[in-house]
């Protein structure tokens with residue numbers, strides 16, 4: 001099938017590569033000519049495991065190419081995916097100008113019957129707007145246009161795997177023909193066992209926000225619980241294990257720590273709350289999720305202050321700067337929120353990340369960057385574990401702590417075993433578990 005993909009961000013580029021990998025003829029379109037030039041060289045502009053290889057293979061096979069010309073991407077396309085960014089406005093609502101712009105381009109350049117697929121995370125009601133834009137802006141060449149909502153559930157760091165082996169393919173559409181077109185597009189994944197869920201369009205749009213907000217809720221729930229555990233002497237990891245042994249609750253997304261970051265959860269929880277408010281359907285729980293998330297960083301900062309007394313002039317090393325392992329993405333990264341707080345307190349803050357250091361430096365120029373974890377920890381008065389990279393878990397603890405000024409570790413991801421910390425003589429501040437003093 002000939003497919004156009006508008007937007008080459010995390011969702012768009014992975015969509016391009018995975019649809020090309022299953023045999024479709026894909027043209028990726030981005031306004032940014034520099035990005036397009038880089039992609040034409042087979043070089044993704046962000047780090048995602050396996051993406052560079054898949055781009056290389058599919059481009060070499062002639063299944064995928066990139067253009068900054070929307071006309072080229074729409075020409076002959078039976079399906080056009082809208083994968084553009086939907087950043088928050090100051091009000092918290094999603095800014096949908098790029099979605100409208102993409103829809104206008106489809107209306108102007110499509111030259112046959114086309115299914116326009118909303119892949120970006122958008123508030124319920126957006127498809128109706130896209131449909132109206134297509135009607136208002138249509139040129140003579142575009143045939144019958146249908147709008148479909150097909151939200152993406154991929155996670156950064158495992159995006160290719162999630163995209164090629166999805167838990168479910170959610171399709172919101174208005175006609176049998178549109179459902180069938182999407183089933184035809186995803187046939188290679190459906191044949192491998194991916195379940196398809198068909199709904200009306202507002203349900204699909206709402207379901208995406210509902211999933212992300214619920215996952216964020218689990219994280220904030222366990223983080224609020226962590227603080228209660230610290231005060232009562234309980235162990236949040238053990239409590240989460242007990243909760244998780246109940247199938248109705250499940251263990252995943254109950255890892256306490258510095259809280260959630262990234263592009264999606266912070267923006268989507270806020271956008272969902274704004275949507276609810278705009279529709280007059282009060283949903284204050286959503287605001288509470290975000291508030292508890294911010295407190296998780298505050299709590300880690302308080303531990304550093306508790307451990308060091310005055311932080312002015314002391315060196316704090318942050319290990320892990322990306323918002324999660326497996327990515328170089330530092331957008332809304334809890335590590336950077338913590339860095340800013342510590343810098344305000346007068347600390348010298350040095351960070352290390354296996355992939356995200358350059359992005360972190362660009363986002364927070366006052367942060368010093370170390371070439372490796374040991375270097376970051378040298379002469380540090382405290383190390384804070386901010387991202388649970390495997391490389392950080394495997395560090396030689398003796399080597400790390402002997403280089404430090406004080407052997408103090410604040411574990412913002414409960415990455416280490418408290419018993420090992422005890423043996424190593426570390427003053428250890430985990431999250432939601434008893435503190436170990438050396």
Ligand code: UGA
Nearest residue numbers: 152153154155156219253254255259260261262264323324
């Ligand atoms: C999230 C969703 O998981 C995807 O299903 C969705 O498609 C995506 O947003 C999106 O809307 O595009 P992602 O942002 O890549 O994916 O990352 P997650 O793996 O969900 O992690 C989000 C944050 O939660 C990370 O900062 C992570 O460290 C944190 N987290 C996760 C916790 O603090 N505790 C946990 O138990 C789990």
